[in-house]
Amino acid sequence: SPPEKPTIIKCRSPEKETFTCWWKPGSDGGHPTNHTLLYSKEGEEKVYECPDYKTAGPNSCYFDKKHTSFWTIYNITVTATNEMGSNVSDPHYVDVTYIVQPDPPVNITLELKKSVNRKPYLVLTWSPPPLADVRSGWLTLEYELRLKPEEGEEWETIFVGQQTQCKMFSLNPGKRYIVQIHCKPDHHGSWSEWSPEMYIQIPTDFRVKD
Amino acid sequence: SPPEKPTIIKCRSPEKETFTCWWKPGSDGGHPTNHTLLYSKEGEEKVYECPDYKTAGPNSCYFDKKHTSFWTIYNITVTATNEMGSNVSDPHYVDVTYIVQPDPPVNITLELKKSVNRKPYLVLTWSPPPLADVRSGWLTLEYELRLKPEEGEEWETIFVGQQTQCKMFSLNPGKRYIVQIHCKPDHHGSWSEWSPEMYIQIPTDFRVKD
Amino acid sequence: LPICPNGSANCQVSLEELLDRAVKLAHSVHFLSSEMFHEFNERYAQGRGFIAKAVNGCHTSSLNTPEDKEQAQQIHHEDLLNLVLGMLRSWNDPLIHLASEVQSIKEAPETILWKAAEIEEQNKRLLEGMEKIVGRVNSGEIGNEIYSQWDGLPSLQLADEESRIFAFYKMLFCFHRDSHKVDNYLKLLKCRLIHDNNC
Numbered sequence: 001s002p003p004e005k006p007t008i009i010k011c012r013s014p015e016k017e018t019f020t021c022w023w024k025p026g027s028d029g030g031h032p033t034n035h036t037l038l039y040s041k042e043g044e045e046k047v048y049e050c051p052d053y054k055t056a057g058p059n060s061c062y063f064d065k066k067h068t069s070f071w072t073i074y075n076i077t078v079t080a081t082n083e084m085g086s087n088v089s090d091p092h093y094v095d096v097t098y099i100v101q102p103d104p105p106v107n108i109t110l111e112l113k114k115s116v117n118r119k120p121y122l123v124l125t126w127s128p129p130p131l132a133d134v135r136s137g138w139l140t141l142e143y144e145l146r147l148k149p150e151e152g153e154e155w156e157t158i159f160v161g162q163q164t165q166c167k168m169f170s171l172n173p174g175k176r177y178i179v180q181i182h183c184k185p186d187h188h189g190s191w192s193e194w195s196p197e198m199y200i201q202i203p204t205d206f207r208v209k210d
Numbered sequence: 211s212p213p214e215k216p217t218i219i220k221c222r223s224p225e226k227e228t229f230t231c232w233w234k235p236g237s238d239g240g241h242p243t244n245h246t247l248l249y250s251k252e253g254e255e256k257v258y259e260c261p262d263y264k265t266a267g268p269n270s271c272y273f274d275k276k277h278t279s280f281w282t283i284y285n286i287t288v289t290a291t292n293e294m295g296s297n298v299s300d301p302h303y304v305d306v307t308y309i310v311q312p313d314p315p316v317n318i319t320l321e322l323k324k325s326v327n328r329k330p331y332l333v334l335t336w337s338p339p340p341l342a343d344v345r346s347g348w349l350t351l352e353y354e355l356r357l358k359p360e361e362g363e364e365w366e367t368i369f370v371g372q373q374t375q376c377k378m379f380s381l382n383p384g385k386r387y388i389v390q391i392h393c394k395p396d397h398h399g400s401w402s403e404w405s406p407e408m409y410i411q412i413p414t415d416f417r418v419k420d
Numbered sequence: 421l422p423i424c425p426n427g428s429a430n431c432q433v434s435l436e437e438l439l440d441r442a443v444k445l446a447h448s449v450h451f452l453s454s455e456m457f458h459e460f461n462e463r464y465a466q467g468r469g470f471i472a473k474a475v476n477g478c479h480t481s482s483l484n485t486p487e488d489k490e491q492a493q494q495i496h497h498e499d500l501l502n503l504v505l506g507m508l509r510s511w512n513d514p515l516i517h518l519a520s521e522v523q524s525i526k527e528a529p530e531t532i533l534w535k536a537a538e539i540e541e542q543n544k545r546l547l548e549g550m551e552k553i554v555g556r557v558n559s560g561e562i563g564n565e566i567y568s569q570w571d572g573l574p575s576l577q578l579a580d581e582e583s584r585i586f587a588f589y590k591m592l593f594c595f596h597r598d599s600h601k602v603d604n605y606l607k608l609l610k611c612r613l614i615h616d617n618n619c
Contacts, residue, residue, distance in 0.1 A: 017489055042475040069487040071597050073475050093471070097600065137611030137619050138489045138604070158373055161350065169368045172331070172379045187450060187600060252432045275541065280441050281552040283423060283431055303424040305433055307441065348448035348542075397440075 001029040002085030006078045008092040013100045015131040016070070016139045016185065019063050020056040023078045023089065031082035037061040042073040070097050100189030102141060103129035105164075105181045110200040122168040122200065126181050129192065140186040149175040150199070162186070174204040211239035212295030216288045218302035223310045225341040226280075226349045226395065229273050230266040233288045233299065241292035247271040252283040280306050310399030312351060313339035315374075315391045320410045332378040332410065336391050339402070350396040359385040360409070372396070384414040438553050439610040445546045446606045449539060450599040456535040457596040460589065463529070468582075470589045478594035479570045480510050485601055492608055501554050504605050506566025507598055508547040514570045515540040518591060521576040525588065539595075546602075557613075 004026020013019035025035060037050035050061035074096075078089040107127040114120050128134045128141050142162055146155040149172060160166050171177065180194040214236020223229035235245060247260035260271035284304040290297050317337040324330050338344045338351050352372055356365040359382060370376050381387065390404040424431035483506060486492035492500070519540040522528055575587035611619035 043481070065488065065490065071485070071601060072487060073471075133489070135611065135619050136489070136493065136617050137607035137609075138492065140607055156377065158371075161372055163371075166371065167369070169370070170376055170378050186447070187454065187603070279548065280445075280545070281433060281438060281549045283433060285424075285431075301427070303431060305423050305437075307437070308423060343448075346448035346451040348444055 003027065003029045003031070003033040003080035003082050003087055005087040006035060006080045006089045008076060008078055008089055011076075011092070011094045011099050013068070013096050013189075014103055015129075015133065016096070016100045016189075017065050017133070018068050019094075019096050019099060020060055021063075021076060021092070021094070022056070022060045025059060025080060026087065028080075029082055029084055031084055033080050033082040035059065036079045036081065037076065038079065039074050039076040041069065042075075068096055071095065098188045100139070100185045102132050102139075102183050102185065102189075102192045104192045104195040105129060105143060105183050106195070108179075108181060108195055108198055110179060110198055112200070112203070120203070120205070122171060122202070123165065124168065124179065124181075125165040126195070127164060128183065141183045142186050143181055143183045144191070145179060145181045146194070147177050147179045149177055171202045173202055176201045213237065213239045213241070213243040213290035213292050213297055215297040216245060216290045216299045218286060218288055218299055221286070221302065221304045221309045223278070223306050223399075224313055225339075225343065226307065226310045226399075227275055227341075227343070228278050229304070229306050229309060230270055231273075231286060231302070231304070232266070232270045235269060235290060236297065238290075239292055239294055241294055243290050243292040245269065246289045246291065247286065248289065249284050249286040251279065252285070254282075278306055307395075308398045310349070310395045312342050312349075312393050312395065312399075312402045314402045314405040315339060315353060315393050316405070318389075318391060318405055318408055320389060320408055322410070322413070330413070330415075332381055332412070333375065334378065334389065334391070335375040336405075337374060338393065351393045352396050353391055353393045354401070355389065355391045356404070357387050357389045360388055381412050383412055386411045433552075435553065435556055436614045438549060438556065439606070439614055442546060442549045442553060443603075443606045443610050445542060445549065446599070446603040449542045449546060450596075450603040452535050452539050452542070453592070453596045453599045456532060456539065457592040459529070459532055459535075460592050463532075464525075464585050465589050468586075470586055471593070473586065474590040474593045477590050478597065479514070479572065480507060480568045480594065480598055482568050483507060483510070483566065486605075492605060493612075497609055497613055498554075498558055500605055500609060501550070501557055502566055504602050504609075505547070505550045505554050506568070507602055508543060508550055509566070510568040510570065511543055511595060511598065512547055514572060514591060515543050515595070517573050517576060518588075518595075521573075522588065524577075525585075526581075543599075 006023045006025050008021055008023045011019055011021040038047050040047050051067045052062040052064065055062040074094045076092045076094060080087050105126040106129060109125045111123045112120060113123050124145065132139050132141060134141055140162060144157060144159045145166060146157045148155045177200050179198045179200060182192045182194045184191045216233045216235050218231055218233045221229055221231040248257050250257050261277045262272040265272040286302045286304060288299040315336040316339060319335045321333045322330055323333050334355060342349050342351060344351055350372065354367060354369045355376060356367045358365045387410050389408045389410060392402045392404045394401045483503065485503060486495060519536040522533060522536045572587060572591060576584065578584040578587065611617055
């Protein structure tokens with residue numbers, strides 16, 4: 001029989017310059033089936049085919065910089081075809097501005113310090129994900145960190161805006177903490193995955209002076 | 211005699227939307243004296259008069275949103291006049307972003323909690339001053355809290371950045387603490403007044419289990 | 421640090437401060453426009469297929485705005501500043517009408533009415549700032565007049581409810597998109613002009 005209708009499952013831009021869409025094929029109806037991704041852009045009649053089926057792996061289409069426009073709605077469909085016929089997915093509307101999901105922050109450092117009046121505190125620093133061009137101002141990232149004592153249940157989440165460092169004064173003396181950071185574009189898009197877990201042992205004398 | 215020269219003593223914006231200036235009259239030279247606040251904007255010849263002498267009380271001028279610009283430096287003078295003559299204050303230059311002093315934080319809550327391993331800690335939460343539009347990002351506030359045992363001398367001050375909550379672990383069992391919070395714009399401007407004093411009694415079994 | 425150490429002689433807000441404030445204000449305007457658009461969309465546009473009709477109808481679509489990073493970086497900063505100024509000018513009049521006409525929408529929630537007024541005011545404020553910045557960067561003259569005429573007032577006053585709601589939807593969709601462009605271009609300009617592309 002003809003192949004089942006494929007489904008476009010996700011489109012993502014990791015750095016607001018390129019983007020990739022993935023689809024999930026339906027059943028192939030017992031025949032070799034191939035898939036074609038077609039798209040049109042708002043305000044244009046012209047229909048284009050996926051520029052690159054390879055770079056992002058199977059059942060995907062990668063749009064490089066040249067093929068990526070912002071503030072423009074893409075109307076994307078995937079057609080499954082075998083010798084018995086073909087079937088088209090539902091259209092998937094994408095404005096790349098809204099599908100930016102960065103990679104996690106990198107180069108995270110944790111350091112225990114003592115302030116002028118001997119008060120101990122923890123300094124966390126990190127860098128934006130390498131792919132993200134924050135230097136030019138094209139992409140502006142906001143960060144959020146979470147931490148909890150190793151055996152604790154509840155994460156404490158702290159939004160730190162666009163800073164890439166944070167000072168923590170009130171931590172539980174003698175505890176071993178897990179720390180993670182993630183980031184998001186400043187207006188639209190979604191949070192990155194959390195960075196890998198990092199650990200820091202708070203010394204028992206990490207006491208606020210009596 | 212003509213009145214003495216008035217002095218512009220302070221200009222303040224509570225929420226980076228409007229601002230008010232106050233002046234201190236000199237002696238009135240024995241005659242009924244009135245005061246006129248005049249201002250010009252950087253790069254403009256035009257001179258304007260105070261738009262509202264009433265809203266902020268005596269010897270003041272209130273600039274509502276319509277009369278408040280963030281793109282220019284105000285050159286402000288106050289002239290005291292009586293039947294014998296007049297006298298002009300020294301010019302006072304105002305860049306509204308630099309005179310932002312928010313109101314104190316509100317809705318402060320103090321709560322004693324026990325963590326998973328029965329270790330007690332104090333959770334403080336608060337809200338930004340109602341006038342301040344922090345949600346849209348036009349005004350970003352940073353907070354600092356201070357606490358000390360009721361009979362203690364020295365305040366312990368903790369800067370908590372943009373957070374509106376804080377956990378305190380190492381507090382003295384059996385002590386009654388005073389807690390206050392204040393806030394400041396993240397760039398220019400000055401600290402608000404401290405919030406009213408709040409008290410919290412740390413129970414004697416608030417021992418940090420070693 | 422006294423504001424004007426040597427009196428009023430060349431005492432002015434620096435270009436860096438002007439751009440920093442413009443970026444903050446543009447960020448705030450877009451935040452408000454996002455909230456307003458999503459709230460209006462939730463309340464009045466669900467399932468009515470407005471998006472497909474709205475996309476090609478923005479009155480500013482004639483303005484040649486960059487659609488990716490390379491295009492934006494290739495434009496000379498004076499032209500990009502002028503473009504931002506032109507976009508803000510093109511929205512000044514429509515936003516005035518939006519703030520008044522939105523009152524006539526049946527059961528329009530207070531939050532939408534407040535945001536419409538706030539957006540109009542902040543956009544005007546940002547326009548004032550941009551005229552100052554462009555004047556400063558182009559040493560005095562305010563550049564060739566980029567402007568896109570808006571003729572949407574009659575559609576906001578239509579008797580037919582569906583058409584009128586669509587007219588509001590399209591306006592909010594277009595402003596939501598354009599305010600994000602302004603926000604993004606200003607962040608680029610600030611990093612380019614003040615931080616030598618090293619924000």
